[in-house]
Each structure stands twice: as C-alpha cells, then as structure tokens.
Amino acid sequence: MVILNVKRGDESLFLYETSVNTATDTVIRELISVFNGRLKIQRLCMEIEELADHGTMLPAEMIGLNDDQIEELKLKDSFADRCIPMGGFTFNKDPLCRRNGQQPNEAMRKVLTKAMADAKAMVDKKLVKTSSNLTLKIVEEAINILRGAVTIVYPMKLPPHDTIQMEFVNMEDLSGTQASKEVIEPSKAQLWFAGRQVLPGKQLSEYLGNNDKTKVVVKLNQLGEGPPGREQVMTEQFRRQMMAAEYRRQEELKLLNRTIKAELCHVK
Template sequence: MVVLHVKLGDQNVFLYETSVTETTDTVIRELISVFNGRLKIQRICMEIEELAEHGTMLPHEMQGLNDDQIEELKLKDAWAEKCRPMGGFTYNKDPLCRRNGQQANEAMRKVLAGAMTDAKAMIDKKLCNFSKPLTLKIIQEALNILRGAVTIVYPMKLPPHDTIQMEFTNMEDLTGTQASKDVIEPSKAQLWFAGRQILSGKILKEYLGNNDKTKVVVKLNQLGEGPPAREQVITEHVRRQLMAAEFKRQEELKIRLN
C-alpha cells in the first residue's frame, strides 16, 4: 500500500494509506472526508468543553441576552427541563450567554473529558507521532466515542438547536465562522503531487508510478488557490547540517594550510 503524506500548504495534516491502482476520484473524496472529519471532531470537542461547564445551548432568540433582557422579553428555555444532565447540576453562568448554565456534576464532566481525550488522541498527529495512517473508520470511531459520552451524560439527548447535536446529525451551519474557511468543499477540492494536479477520472499510478510500497507527499487545496508551493529538495534541518559540515571542513582546511 502506498502512504500519502497529506499536507495543507506547509502544514503536515495526516497520513493516508491507499493503493496506486485506486481511482483518483476515490482517493480525493476519501482524503477530503478524513480532512473535514478531523475538523468536525475538533469543533465538537471545543463545544463539549463548553457543554461540560455551562450546560446545553440556549434557544437562538435567547443567546447573547442578559438575565434582565430575557425577563423583559419574557423568553423561556423550553429545553432546560427536558435536557438536564444525569446526576443533577449546579448553576455556572456562561459568560458568553450561549448556554443555560446547568453545569454537569464532576463525575459526568469526567466522562466528557475522557471522551475528548480519547477522540483527540485518535486524530492528533503529534500524539500519534505522525506514524499511523488515518482512516474514515478511525474518524467514525472518534465521533462515536464523543456521541456515546454525550448520551451518557444527557440520556434525553441535547436540544436540536445545540451545536453539538447539529454536528452529530450533520446539520451544522458554519456560515460566517472561521470554521467555514477551514473546511474544504468536496466540489472544489484539488490534490497535487510534485507540482502536478491529480485529476479526476484517472488511476493513481498514472501520477505516482507502479510502486505500491512507497511514501509520497501530496498537497490539498481548493479551486482558485493555484498550485501549492513545491516541497523543498532538502529539509531545513538537513540544510543546516550541511552548512555546519561545510563550515567545519573550511576551518579544517585553513588549519592545514597554515
């Protein structure tokens, strides 16, 4: 199996294992699914941190309002009673006024924290030492871990408008957020190898050759961004080593001549 070292610009993203006999359409589609899946897990973990501290998300019409404004407008969180955390809660006001302040107890917060740690470890290139290929199956397993933990703490589920619930059901709306800029639209995705775009309707070996036991660097970007920068022939670390060795050789030569 050929290993694709996937990069976005100069950023190392993940490793992906495939075959040179695979179609380019399949490879590109699965790479984008893995890439966007990692982002989804990261977004969910960020929101679960807030969920653990400040409870479920307020209805849209109540978000951003202080207590006086809510009282004046006679608004009510109809989901607060239905979606209480297992084991009760204590009130911990959300400074951003996005969530209802019903903080889960310590045991339930540990359940959520443990799930986040496990899910992050499955997709984190540093924790995995960037040596283990990432797959769609791993992405799904990480999502299932997060979903399972949320279900334990909130057996009555989260409100349908809660960002976490929307992420789990693939109904998230990222319009106007930084996250929307990070996600790669499948219809606009491009994959490059050695300065050459890998086009759809081809076989991967047309670009990588027939050797199925190799590792190559490929780069993702989106339509309109142009070709990504080529990889350096040598790394910065190797370049510095060569420069140091050359300096040492020159110094030794000076000593001999003197």
C-alpha cells in the same frame, strides 16, 4: 500499499494508505472526508468543552442576551428542564451567554473530558511522526466516542438546536464562521502531487508510477486557491546538517593551514 503524507499548505496533517491502482476519484473523496472529519472532531471538542462548563445551548433568540433582557422579553429556555445532565448540575453562568449555565457534576465532566482527549489523540497530526495511518473508519470511531460520552451525560439527548447535536446529525451550519473557511467543499476539492493536479477519472499510478511501496507528499486545496507551493528541495533539518558539516570543514581547513605554516616556519 503507497503512503500519502497529506498536507494543507505546508502543514502535514495525516498519513493515508492506498494503492496506486485506486481511482483518483476515490482517493480524493476519501482524503476530503478524512480532512473534514478531523475538523468536525475539533469543532465538537471545542463545543463539548463548553458543554462541560456551562451546560446546553440556549435557543437562538436568547443567545447573547443578559438576564434582564430575557426577563423583559419574557423568553424561556423550554429545554432547560428536560435536558438535565445525569447526576444533576450546579449553576455556572456562561460569560458568552450562549449556554444555560447548568454545569454537569464533576464525574460527568470527567466523562466528557476523557472522551475529548481520546478523540483528539486518534486524529492528532503528531501521528505523522509515528508513521501511523489515518482512515475514515478511525475518524468515525472518534466521533462515536464523543457521541457516546455526550449520551452518557445527557441520556435524553441535547436540544436539537445545540451545535453539538447538529454536528452529530450532520446538520451543522458553519456559514459566517471561521470554521467555514477551513472546510473543503467536496465539489471544489483538488489534490496535487509534485506540482501537478491529480485529476478525477484516472488511476493514481498515472501520477505516482507503479511502485506500490513508496511514500509521497500530496497537498489538498480547493478550486480558486491556485496551485499549492512546491515542497522544499531540502528540509530545514537537512539544511542545518549541511551548514554544520560545512562549518566543520572550514574549521578543519583553518587548522590544516596553521599546521602547514608552522611546519614551514620550522623548516626555515
């Protein structure tokens, strides 16, 4: 099986195992699903961290309002009494006024914290250094770990407008957010190898050759971004090794020249 070192720009994100006999359409689709899945896990963990600190999300019409404004407008969070964390809560006001402040107890916060740590570890880009491949199944398992932890703490489910719940049912609205700039739209996805775009409707072997026991770098981007930068001919680590070797060679030459001069002086 061929191993793809998948990059976005110059950053290695994950390793993916496939075959040179696989259709390029399939490879591109699966790589984009894994790429966007990793981003979903990152977004979920950020929001679950807020959930553990400040409870469920307020309705849209209450977000950003202070207590006086909410009272003046006679607004009410109708889900506050229904979506109470298991074991009760203590009040911890959200400084951003996005969540209702009903912080789960310590035991339930630990459940959420452990799930976040486990999910992040499953898709961490550091896995590239340990030669651990990532699959769509692993991404889905990581999301299920987060879903399971949230269900333990909130067995009655979160409010339907909570961004975490919307992520779980794939109804998230990322418009106007930084996250929307990170996600790659499947219809606009492009895969590049060695300065060439890997086009749909072909076999991967047309770009990588027939050697199924190799490891190559591929890059993801989307329509309109232009070709990604080529890989450096030598890595930074290799460049430093070359410079160190050249320095040692020059020092050895200096020592040799001094030795020859000393011997010539001795002969005279």
